[in-house]
Amino acid sequence: MNIFEALRQSHEIQRELSEKLLQTxxxxxxxxxxxxxxKNELFAHETAEDRYFYIPLMMTDSGLNITRHALAEHHEMDEMIEELSETDFSNPGWLAIAKKLSDKVHHHLKEEEHSFFQQAGKILEQKQKESLAQQYLAEYKKYKNLNKDSLT
Known part of the structure; x- marks a missing residue:
């Protein structure tokens, strides 16, 4: 498995959860x-992805711009998660914020899969793609398990 396949697994979970959330x-x-x-899925994915996909790309001149853009979008999603956490779930505005988050998640994943992955594929070597996938998956699983019961 390479890093792109590993990342796509979580992307599918994020799409499904964000769509289901909007139906509540x-x-x-x-x-x-x-x-x-x-919240748990985004946190585990983002943490592992930043460390084992974007940081290695950031170390190259050609990967710097996509990395900056992606990290900025991660920050925007974090802020929306925080806003949702602080808003009463029965507040009519809660769903509007959730919709903004869902739109941002979908936009970000599409951008990664249709643009960033292609650019990164030219930067990373095959062995690196496989090694990063293993590291990403280990970190992702660690944070999924750590946060599963502590997030509200």
Whole structure:
């Protein structure tokens, strides 16, 4: 498995969770659970992806711009997660923020898969792509397990 295949696995989970979250309403257990799952997925993925995809790319001149752009988008998603965490789940504005987050997640994943991955594919060597996938998956699993029960 290479880094791109490993990242795509989490991308599919993120798409599914963000779409399901938008189908919820009010301060329901379902909304709480889906938000917790999405928050956990985004955190584990972003942390591992930053360390084992974007930082290696950042070390090259040709990878610097895509890395800056991606990290800025990660920060924007983090801020929306924080805003959702601080907003009452029954607040009508909660769903509007969740919609903005879902749109940002979908935009970011599409951009990665249709642009960044192609550029990174030219920068990274085959052995590096495989090694980064193993490191990414180990870090991703560690953070998924660490945060599974502690996120609300």
């Amino acid at each position: 309403s009010g301060d329901t257990p379902e909304r709480h659970e889906l938000f917790k799952q999405l």
